Amino acid sequence: MQLFINIIVLASIYALIACGYVLIYRVSRVLNLAHGELMMLGAYLVLATASLFAGHPLVALGAAVLLSIVVGAMVYVFLMRKMTGEMVLAAILTTVALGILIRGVIVLVWSAQQQYPAQALNLANPSLTLVGDGHISLWSAVLVATNILVYGALFGFLRFGRWGMRMRAAGQNPLLAAQRGINLHTVYALAWGLSTLTGALAGILMALDSGVTGSMPIIALKAFPAALVGGLDSLAGGLVGALIIATAEVLLIYYVDPLLSDVVPFLVLLAMLIVRPWGLFGTREELDRV
Amino acid sequence: MFKRTLLGALSACGMTLALALPAAAQDAYVVGLTGALTGPPSSTYAPAVDALRIYIDRVNGAGGVNGHKIKLILEDDSAQPSKAAANTKKLITQDKAILVVNASLSSTYAPIMQETKNAGVPLLFASGVCPKSVYPPADPLQFCTTGYAANYDSQAALDFIKATAKGDIKIGFSAMAIPLSRGEIDHAESLAKTMGMTPVDKEVIPPPTADYTPFATKLKNAAPNWVYSWAPWVTQVRTLEALRKLGWTGDMIAWAHLESEAELARLKDENFYVIGANALFQDGLPIHKDIEAAAKAAGSKYPATMMTEGWIGGMAIEAALKSAGWPADAAKVRTALENLKLDTKGLRGGVIEWNKTNHFRTRVDYRVYKWSGGKITRVQDWKTYTVK
Numbered sequence A: 001m002q003l004f005i006n007i008i009v010l011a012s013i014y015a016l017i018a019c020g021y022v023l024i025y026r027v028s029r030v031l032n033l034a035h036g037e038l039m040m041l042g043a044y045l046v047l048a049t050a051s052l053f054a055g056h057p058l059v060a061l062g063a064a065v066l067l068s069i070v071v072g073a074m075v076y077v078f079l080m081r082k083m084t085g086e087m088v089l090a091a092i093l094t095t096v097a098l099g100i101l102i103r104g105v106i107v108l109v110w111s112a113q114q115q116y117p118a119q120a121l122n123l124a125n126p127s128l129t130l131v132g133d134g135h136i137s138l139w140s141a142v143l144v145a146t147n148i149l150v151y152g153a154l155f156g157f158l159r160f161g162r163w164g165m166r167m168r169a170a171g172q173n174p175l176l177a178a179q180r181g182i183n184l185h186t187v188y189a190l191a192w193g194l195s196t197l198t199g200a201l202a203g204i205l206m207a208l209d210s211g212v213t214g215s216m217p218i219i220a221l222k223a224f225p226a227a228l229v230g231g232l233d234s235l236a237g238g239l240v241g242a243l244i245i246a247t248a249e250v251l252l253i254y255y256v257d258p259l260l261s262d263v264v265p266f267l268v269l270l271a272m273l274i275v276r277p278w279g280l281f282g283t284r285e286e287l288d289r290v
Numbered sequence B: 001m002f003k004r005t006l007l008g009a010l011s012a013c014g015m016t017l018a019l020a021l022p023a024a025a026q027d028a029y030v031v032g033l034t035g036a037l038t039g040p041p042s043s044t045y046a047p048a049v050d051a052l053r054i055y056i057d058r059v060n061g062a063g064g065v066n067g068h069k070i071k072l073i074l075e076d077d078s079a080q081p082s083k084a085a086a087n088t089k090k091l092i093t094q095d096k097a098i099l100v101v102n103a104s105l106s107s108t109y110a111p112i113m114q115e116t117k118n119a120g121v122p123l124l125f126a127s128g129v130c131p132k133s134v135y136p137p138a139d140p141l142q143f144c145t146t147g148y149a150a151n152y153d154s155q156a157a158l159d160f161i162k163a164t165a166k167g168d169i170k171i172g173f174s175a176m177a178i179p180l181s182r183g184e185i186d187h188a189e190s191l192a193k194t195m196g197m198t199p200v201d202k203e204v205i206p207p208p209t210a211d212y213t214p215f216a217t218k219l220k221n222a223a224p225n226w227v228y229s230w231a232p233w234v235t236q237v238r239t240l241e242a243l244r245k246l247g248w249t250g251d252m253i254a255w256a257h258l259e260s261e262a263e264l265a266r267l268k269d270e271n272f273y274v275i276g277a278n279a280l281f282q283d284g285l286p287i288h289k290d291i292e293a294a295a296k297a298a299g300s301k302y303p304a305t306m307m308t309e310g311w312i313g314g315m316a317i318e319a320a321l322k323s324a325g326w327p328a329d330a331a332k333v334r335t336a337l338e339n340l341k342l343d344t345k346g347l348r349g350g351v352i353e354w355n356k357t358n359h360f361r362t363r364v365d366y367r368v369y370k371w372s373g374g375k376i377t378r379v380q381d382w383k384t385y386t387v388k
Helices: A002-028 A035-052 A057-078 A088-110 A138-160 A162-172 A174-179 A184-210 A216-230 A235-255 A258-262 A264-275 A284-289 B002-025 B042-061 B081-094 B106-119 B152-164 B179-194 B213-221 B233-245 B260-267 B286-298 B308-324 B330-338
Strands: A127-130 A134-137 B028-035 B069-076 B099-103 B123-125 B142-144 B170-176 B198-205 B226-229 B251-255 B272-276 B363-372 B375-386
Touching (some): A002 A035, A002 A162, A002 A184, A002 A216, A002 A235, A002 B213, A035 A057, A035 A088, A057 A184, A127 A138, A134 A138, A138 A162, A138 A235, A174 A184, A184 A216, A216 A235, A216 A264, A235 A258, A235 A264, A258 A264, A258 B198, A258 B213, B028 B042, B028 B081, B042 B233, B042 B286, B069 B308, B081 B099, B099 B106, B099 B308, B106 B123, B152 B179, B152 B226, B152 B272, B152 B363, B152 B375, B170 B179, B170 B213, B179 B198, B179 B226, B198 B213, B198 B233, B213 B233, B226 B233, B233 B260, B260 B363, B286 B308, B308 B330
Parallel strands (some): B028 B069, B099 B123, B123 B142, B170 B198, B170 B226, B226 B251, B251 B272
Antiparallel strands (some): A127 A134, B272 B363
């Protein structure tokens, strides 16, 4: 039972991060390599809002989540918008530079030491006992629930929402979408905002569970294979990819060697790239655009 | 006539200025530091560097050493070997540093050692783990003030477990997947066997890990009654927290890194011990009050409890420069370091003493602390081990 819980928790972490990569790629064909740093920024924003709204943890958490959406949209408005019409590679390199900038700013503002947002918010993290003597921490359970909610909401939004349909249209054929009167810049800004929101949710919940340090973006790098294995333009793919990678990782830790956990996401990715380079649920024609 | 006089005066001024500038630059002891000020491992090193800077500023504020200021030049290597090498080269050739200080990951050591060796400049490790080259027989150019010491730390921790545990000891181990931590835990595992303990599991955990529970699950299922970890703080504390989440109620001992004092108070876990070579601030020594006041006055963003390693590094630099006299060069500083006898005013269990063959220290002393009765309490006073 515990192994099953471990797989679900790890898969939820990877899936929540992976859907951020997918959202931006699906809409704008850009790989956001600053996603890990934006995720970490979300966790640090909780520290800022915790001091602003002392004694009101839910308000502080809500404010951090809202701020992360704004940050994502601002990244598009002030940075990525300038990359419109430029080579995709230039946009990707811009995200690399953005990541470095965010890391530097975080050290300057919050220092390099390990921080505990849960402590700042005065929130506990008790262990919950499940059936079969399985254990899960409160914030890990919240992370799993959030992941289900986020994916459900995103599926609904993209399938039935007006702006969701616009996002899909912009992703499929931006020229035609623009000719039909869709404001591409608004759509892209929304995609960046939502992507940063999902990353920030992952960062915030991980930080509430076990704290935050400057090494958090490395976790996002491990979630990147989940997005690629599932298919970089498929939301469902992100979920399935995360589950595959988390299962392989947890089982190898338990039955073979803990050290393999570091390489297994990339081994699975390599295997997928050989067999099906566009991923399990990805669109084959999208491969050229990568 | 006037024009010639003016030109002459200007030339004289220029010459005076040209001669005066290098003199001014050489009017201070130049000490260069390359450290992990940013990047993932900086949480361990940046507070120590800040403490060292505050200490040197304080020395300068009090008139410097032998009537001369210490010019401390800080360079960030982000724990990257290539950056560390470039920093060291710059510090030696451009800044003319007479002493180089390292406060970074062990992966940066090799290039820094090479650069300092080529230039004949002494190298001081302050807050990064002491390399083998400072143990007897020591490299003539390398010195270390850092508290943690491979092999001795595990011996002391296992001795404590042996003395504290009741009944059979089934011990589990946790390390970070970096050479130093793995090597030490391998050593501890074999040492435990010779001490009559039963090693039941060893988890070597990669540094970027989203969730420690899968590792802790395996460790818990091996049913240890003690767990020992010698790794960067994040691995130690997250292993403990993951074990507790799984309902494990055994005892754990880990190395008392800079973070440990604040963390003991955060965790409030009465079965979690930290063993270290530095006296924690709860001991309330006069020097602790000094450090707290200096950190506050300097407006440091790090708590004073994280400053001991950097403070001791600063004390060693001050003592060495004092002994080297003025003017000092790299050779004089090296000789001074080789004969250093540093009273840490209680921050350590004894003096830091170096000689021709031993640039680590002649003795290591350990204290053990834990959270008990609503505060941090000392559960073992200084226990001394002689360095051979």
